Amino acid sequence: MGLFTMKLPDVGEGIAEAELSAWHVAIGDIVKEDDLLAEVMTDKASVEIPSAVSGKVVWLGCEAGEKVAIGADMIRIEIEGAGNTSAAEAAAPAPKTEQPVADPPPAPAIDLHVSEGKGLYEIKVPDVGEGIAEAELTGWMISLGAQLQEDDVIAEVMTEKASVEISTNVSGKVLYLGGGVGDTLAIGGTLIVVEVEGAGNITKEELAKKLAKSAPAAAPVAEKEPAPVAKPATTKPPAPVSGQRRAEGERPLTTPSVRKRARELGVDLRRVLGSGPAGRITHEDLTHFHETGGQFAGGVAKRPMRTGETEEKVIGLRRKIAERMALSKARIPHITIVEEVDVNDLEDLRAQLNKAKAETKGKLTVLPFVIRAIADAVADQPNMNAHFEDDDSIFRKFDAVHIGIATQTPGGLIVPVVRHAEAMNLWESASELGRLAVAAREGSAKREELSGSTITITSLGPLGALATTPIINYPEVAIVGINKMEVRPHWDGAAFVPRKKMNISCSFDHRVIDGWDAAVFVQKLKMLLETPALLLLED
Structure with a gap:
């Protein structure tokens, strides 16, 4: 008696794998050549796999619903004669690729100065809902160095589409913040560390080890440089403009040097409002009109151009x-x-x-x-x-x-x-x-x-x-x-x-x-x- 291994055959040009949709045999069944063994699906075509030999089914290589690579071992049948697979080959496990093990990250340096007679108290991200493994920090209600009272709201987190406020259960001074707004925090991870009267609930060494496991690059927020704050867009203040408008056809009141410069710039002074006495057009009025995309001679009036921009973090x-x-x-x-x-x-x-x-x-x-x-x-x-x-x-x-x-x-x-x-x-x-x-x-x-x-x-x-x-x-x-x-x-x-x-x-x-x-x-x-x-x- 010998073992015959059937592999998943080539079921179509360019097809690398197929889904096993159904077995038509089970272990222990006796099959004959050309009996239907299985059905596989490729894209939207269903393909039947017949047996190439007669014998007894002793091994099935996958279950219905699994993906099988073309050429992978699919079924083994005990047959009369030598077969094509030795017992040693059948018993050998599939080779595994060894993954290199990374060295454990060093514990972050936690330089938290605790006064004599006081300890560290860790407040964790609480369980905020069944099946929730993490939450996004959407806002801090406190800052480093703040003095907390029991039941103060310290942070707000978002889970799926529900916002949850987190309160403190102790009083003390905030020494450490466990993340920035927009960060995703694991349930049970360190949210804040508070200096409290007495021993607290965690030592400095225990805290350092925990932070090293959860975030290799973690460090006290006190040592972080503050995140850059987006500067509001600034625009050049417009030149003062008098509310006095010239009557239609009235000659603009200005100096010869302004008129000469207006000709060079191609500006129609009749379109420029003056801020000087009696509506006189100054060099500043002309510069402002030109830089903001005003009226050019023979053209059409333009709206002022805006050049500012702002950045807003999506959280x-x-x-x-x-x-x-x-x-x-x-x-x-x-x-x-x-x-x-x-x-x-x-x-x-x-x-x-x-x-x-x-x-x-x-x-x-x-x-x-x-x-x-x-x-x-x-x-x-x-x-x-x-x-x-x-x-x-x-x-x-x-x-x-x-x-x-x-x-x-x-x-x-x-x-x-x-x-x-x-x-x-x-x-x-x-x-x-x-x-x-x-x-x-x-x-x-x-x-x-x-x-x-x-x-x-x-x-x-x-x-x-x-x-x-x-x-x-x-x-x-x-x-x-x-x-x-x-x-x-x-x-x-x-x-x-x-x-x-x-x-x-x-x-x-x-x-x-x-x-x-x-x-x-x-x-x-x-x-x-x-x-x-x-x-x-x-x-």
């Missing part, structure tokens, strides 16, 4: 938004479908409901109708209410409909979540929308209210355009954009009549949502919004 919520947008656009191949929706009947129904129930139940906007339509539409197409976790190749579909509402706040765009929209009626959705919008704009929204959405709505309200191309809220697979509502001409078969219409722009993750399914979903939304009475039906 906090704005940096989180930037990271999420870049992640979504880099990973997700978007497909966007724009459809026109006749909302005349919806607006009529909304007006009637507001007239009848606004005092007792509150006023309805368009968004609760859109939320209800999405909840009904995904019931027929659950693939839209899902996450694609592409790192693990998992497509996770949800029964609950948690709809994110992209909301503009003073700090930037955040997405509060209307949870279990499938269980809400129009007024319940409207009430929850109002509550979340206020919390988001005031910065009081909780972390669980800003995460966990399964599909998102984005709307610019009355500022909306005819169409947009919304960016999907990764790892979701669909987003619905609501555009501006306006009266448009509609042909009813006999004449043009005015109707209220708006476009909806829906983007989908084309890796897991096909164009046909996306179009069916959009048409379902269109039908529900154009027949709004269906949205009031209860189970």
